[in-house]
Amino acid sequence: MRPTVTIIGVGNMGGAMAANLLAQGWAVQVCDIDPARVADLEKKGASVLAVPAQAAMNSIAFAVCVVDAVQTEEVLFGAQGLACMLQPGHTVLLCPTIAPQDVESFATRLAALGVHTVDAPMSGGPARARDGTMSLMVACPAAVYEQQAGLLQALSGKLFRISETPGDGARTKLVNNLLAGINLVGAAEVLALAGRLGLDPERTLDVIEQSSGQSWIGSDRMRRALAGDYAPRAHVTLLEKDTRLAVEAARAAGFEGPLGARTSQVFAEAHEAGLAGLDDAAIFKHLASR
Structure with a gap:
């Protein structure tokens, strides 16, 4: 033992x-x-x-x-x-x-x-x-x-x-999770757009996964979203928290990027729309309903 x-x-x-x-x-x-x-x-x-x-x-x-x-x-x-x-x-x-x-x-x-x-x-x-x-x-x-x-x-x-130095692990995780949030919102946005353009979202995702738009979190979450599977593995509130903390850390360091704050806002909007308890794949549901 x-x-x-x-x-x-x-x-x-x-x-x-x-x-x-x-x-x-x-x-x-x-x-x-x-x-x-x-x-x-x-x-x-x-x-x-x-x-x-x-x-x-x-x-x-x-x-x-x-x-x-x-x-x-x-x-x-x-x-x-x-x-x-x-x-x-x-x-x-x-x-x-x-x-x-x-x-x-x-x-x-x-x-x-x-x-x-x-x-x-x-x-x-x-x-x-x-x-x-x-x-x-x-x-x-x-x-x-x-x-x-x-x-x-x-x-x-x-x-x-x-x-x-304790604290640097947290900084690294926030940088990573901000990118994860950006990638997830981006994947959800383009698949919602694909549907609005009359394309088959699943076939579109097949293309993305073998092309320059691929991201791990986009594939993982959008496959679930397209199947209507929003059972929570990671709640919307987790990336809502993580992206908010990342944006706060960026501002404290004097950095203002074009995507982070808007991504954080999308997760907050999904929470307010009643999706907080669902899997974060529900970002697709939130954007597709617009």
Whole structure:
């Protein structure tokens, strides 16, 4: 049996990460507010925690895989958060997509407890998290990276060492997700246009996938959209949040691009149109209805 890892937040990505580690023989503790999520992982061999503060002291790392900075604050420093039991030398992996300044703030507060921070946002979706081929963008001191290399390599077949400074992983993830959002809105727009021009959207997508307009997220989401499949894998609200954070980071750096802000606005519009709980493929539904 390999060492123990604690994962707080076992939704689509955190749950897939936990399943991947369990399949490799790691001991995994999980905690989530959704009983069905933890029950499924318990059947696979995970130990279930009622609250983060119950995590085992011998965990080699504590991975936080919740949605945003508010939830991260609660998991780390809430009344029953990890800070209640963390000891000097422990390591926390911050995996959510949150603002760089929030990562920096969490890292500073954890450092005051003698706890290391690995800024490790993830990308690739649940299927790739489950089979260990997702991307991890890692920013942490070299000594901490070496200490956690076995776990990081078990989680990701595409491991990118960004820098030694927590916060830079978050910056990289926001840049990536802004482009993902731009590509998704672009793909949805052109397929909605294809339909309005009297073209077969599926045949049009066949052409795009083998031509200069191809993008991975466009193909992945538009295939689902054209099939009418909007069951949420990644809710509209996730890229709404991520593109908003990316635009805020750009403005803070004094950069104003032509596409980012408009893309972020499209996701906000889709939310307001009642599509927030659907898969982000619903951007096609939103644009096609105009």
